Structure formats: structure tokens, C-alpha cells
Amino acid sequence: MSNVRSVGWRAPGRVNLIGEHTDYNDGFALPFAIEQACTATVTVLAEPVVVVGSAQRDDEVRLALADLQPGAGEWAGYAAGAAWVLRRMGVDVPGLQIRLDSTVPTGAGLSSSAALVCSVGAALNDLLALDLSPAQLLTLTRNVENDFVGAPTGGMDQLAALDCTEGHALFCDMRTVVGEQVPLPVGDDGAGDLAILVVNTRAQHQHATGEYRARREACEQAADLLGVDALRDVAMADLPAALSALPTETLRGCTRHIVTENDRVLRTVELLRAGQLDAIGPLLTESHASLRDDYRVSIAELDVAVETLLAAGALGARMTGGGFGGSVIALLDEHLVDAARQAVTAAFARQDFTSPVAFTARPSRGAHRVAP
Numbered sequence: 297m298s299n300v301r302s303v304g305w306r307a308p309g310r311v312n313l314i315g316e317h318t319d320y321n322d323g324f325a326l327p328f329a330i331e332q333a334c335t336a337t338v339t340v341l342a343e344p345v346v347v348v349g350s351a352q353r354d355d356e357v358r359l360a361l362a363d364l365q366p367g368a369g370e371w372a373g374y375a376a377g378a379a380w381v382l383r384r385m386g387v388d389v390p391g392l393q394i395r396l397d398s399t400v401p402t403g404a405g406l407s408s409s410a411a412l413v414c415s416v417g418a419a420l421n422d423l424l425a426l427d428l429s430p431a432q433l434l435t436l437t438r439n440v441e442n443d444f445v446g447a448p449t450g451g452m453d454q455l456a457a458l459d460c461t462e463g464h465a466l467f468c469d470m471r472t473v474v475g476e477q478v479p480l481p482v483g484d485d486g487a488g489d490l491a492i493l494v495v496n497t498r499a500q501h502q503h504a505t506g507e508y509r510a511r512r513e514a515c516e517q518a519a520d521l522l523g524v525d526a527l528r529d530v531a532m533a534d535l536p537a538a539l540s541a542l543p544t545e546t547l548r549g550c551t552r553h554i555v556t557e558n559d560r561v562l563r564t565v566e567l568l569r570a571g572q573l574d575a576i577g578p579l580l581t582e583s584h585a586s587l588r589d590d591y592r593v594s595i596a597e598l599d600v601a602v603e604t605l606l607a608a609g610a611l612g613a614r615m616t617g618g619g620f621g622g623s624v625i626a627l628l629d630e631h632l633v634d635a636a637r638q639a640v641t642a643a644f645a646r647q648d649f650t651s652p653v654a655f656t657a658r659p660s661r662g663a664h665r666v667a668p
């Protein structure tokens with residue numbers, strides 16, 4: 297057992313380059329970690345309590361370890377939930393103080409919650425010398441969100457927050473839950489002249505979680521009707537037959553999106569491996585159209601941002617994350633970044649939308665230890 301009684305771990309938010317809503321269909325996704333991250337500093341306490349504080353909040357939440365129950369602690373549940381999951385696994389969890397400090401914007405579709413649960417999970421693995429395998433750590437962090445907080449997320453965000461590396465996107469196979477590093481030479485690494493601009497629309501749909509659940513259920517129902525384990529098992533060549541076997545437009549739309557999106561991820565990975573980053577733009581834009589028209593998770597702010605970025609010269613643009621608000625990404629020549637940013641701000645002002653916030657993304661490293 298280590299005698300270190302306080303550790304710090306940092307885990308990033310993510311942008312999903314392509315492969316949206318595929319994770320809970322056992323499919324493919326291609327996220328990369330962003331520079332914005334959450335740092336968790338965790339210290340052992342003598343008292344059997346979990347105390348959670350955040351540099352971004354004035355309140356501190358204090359929960360007795362023995363009373364931890366799913367749903368407890370509101371915002372602090374994303375941190376305290378790890379203690380509950382570990383106790384459920386049979387770990388003798390001591391009293392803990394958890395201090396959070398995050399630069400990942402919340403409600404922006406950039407996985408601020410995965411950054412949080414992964415920084416805390418990795419810190420506890422280290423502090424309590426649990427020696428969890430990468431798969432076990434991933435399960436721990438997913439369980440915090442799924443079982444303690446009650447957020448029905450699909451696992452891609454946590455895999456990205458834990459396993460991404462600098463300068464790469466992570467090709468995730470969500471059936472085997474394994475990620476492969478794929479070079480993504482954007483940003484200020486001097487390797488190329490393309491940038492990924494992230495536009496946080498700051499729009500948030502009230503019913504996003506309910507809509508997310510409804511899409512998951514539709515996918516499960518479609519898979520059942522088609523007699524497959526998950527929509528991942530429907531090949532592109534079999535899509536027409538699958539569609540004609542489904543009874544409603546909702547089920548057909550969901551299936552069409554998942555099958556074509558998996559195919560777009562595979563084609564994007566092939567292009568990136570061949571060093572053809574400049575050729576992936578149309579796949580990004582097709583992904584957006586599919587999410588808008590077939591999966592129906594886009595909203596006006598996302599569509600206006602995508603159209604404006606394309607008109608400003610982007611090679612491709614799409615919403616990223618779950619949808620119903622959040623962010624849009626565009627791949628574009630770095631010299632066009634300022635003009636594109638201004639064009640979106642002007643378009644939003646014309647529509648009377650909240651003013652967006654934009655930044656260029658730099659593919660960054662996943663969870664790592666920092667000085668407490």
C-alpha cells in the first residue's frame with residue numbers, strides 16, 4: 297500500500313471527430329481529447345465521509361460514506377459516485393476529500409462530466425493502490441455516470457478521457473471497447489495547415505436526456521426486429537433490406553444513421569491513416585446531415601453554425617456530442633479561422649441566438665497524474 301495520502305489527476309474533455317450515437321450500438325467512434333480538462337485532487341480523511349469541493353462553485357458537499365446512494369449529492373455525485381461504485385466492488389474506501397478544478401465548459405457537448413469522473417476515478421485508483429486494468433477503470437467511470445448519477449451515456453467519452461494521446465484521435469471499437477491511436481495533425485503542432493474550430497453554440501435543450509434515452513430505445517427496438525445483437529451488425533450492403541423490414545420511419549431513420557455513420561468512421565480512419573486529412577471534410581458534413589435528418593438530434597443553432605462554417609470555406613462541419621445543443625466542429629484552413637469565427641458570431645446575432653464561443657482544438661493527452 298502506498299503511503300501517499302494525496303494525489304492529483306487530470307482528465308480532458310473531448311471532441312468527437314465523427315461517429316455519433318454509435319457507441320451504445322456497439323459501433324465505431326473517433327474522438328480526440330481537448331486541452332480543456334478537469335483536475336481532481338484527492339486526499340484521505342480520518343472521518344468516513346466524502347467531501348467534494350470545486351474551484352468553480354461556492355458550495356461544498358459532504359456525504360457520509362455509509363449513506364451514499366445513487367442520485368445523492370447533485371453535481372458532487374459525479375465525484376462521490378466513485379466511492380459508491382468502489383464500495384459495491386468490495387473496496388474498503390476510506391474518508392475522502394475531493395477538490396475539483398475544471399476548464400471544460402459544461403453543457404457544451406464536450407464531455408465535462410467524463411473529464412470529471414475520469415479524473416476522480418484515476419486519482420482513486422492511484423491513491424488507494426487499486427491497480428485497476430484500463431478496462432476496469434473504464435467500467436468504474438462508466439458505472440459512476442450510468443449507475444450513480446443515472447446518466448445513460450454510452451462509454452465513448454470516458455474511453456477518450458482515459459486513453460487519448462497528444463496529436464491523435466482514438467479509433468474506438470465500442471464492441472470490444474478498445475481504442476487505436478490515429479494521427480490527427482491539426483492545431484499548433486506545425487505539421488499541417490488545417491485547424492479544427494470548435495463552436496460552442498451555448499444552446500441547451502431541456503429534454504436532451506429524454507431524447508437521448510428515446511434514441512437508445514429506438515435503436516434497441518430496431519436491432520431486436522432485425523434479429524441482431526446491435527445495429528453495428530447491419531452491414532452497409534444489407535441496409536436496404538433492413539430498412540424495408542422496419543415498420544416506422546423513426547426506426548428506419550435511426551438504423552440508416554447508425555449504419556451509415558459506422559461506415560463514415562471507417563472511411564475517415566482510412567483517410568487519416570493515409571495522411572489525407574484534407575479529404576475527410578465531406579464525411580463530416582454527411583454525418584451532420586444524417587444526424588439532422590435521420591437521427592433528428594440537431595437543432596437550429598447547430599444547423600446555422602454548420603451552414604455558416606461551410607459557407608466560410610470549411611472543408612466539412614458537423615455537430616459533435618449528443619446533440620440538442622452543444623458544439624459544432626469545422627475542419628478548415630487555419631487562415632480562415634478568424635473569418636469563420638466572425639461569420640458564425642454575425643449569423644447568430646442575425647438569428648437572435650445567444651452569442652457562441654469558439655476555439656481551435658489541439659488533440660491532447662488523456663488522464664495523467666499531476667502534482668497535488
Ligand code: GLA
Nearest residue numbers: 316317449450451452617618
Ligand atoms: C453523449 C454520450 C456518449 C455518446 C454521445 C453521442 O456524449 O455521453 O456516450 O453516446 O452522446 O455520440
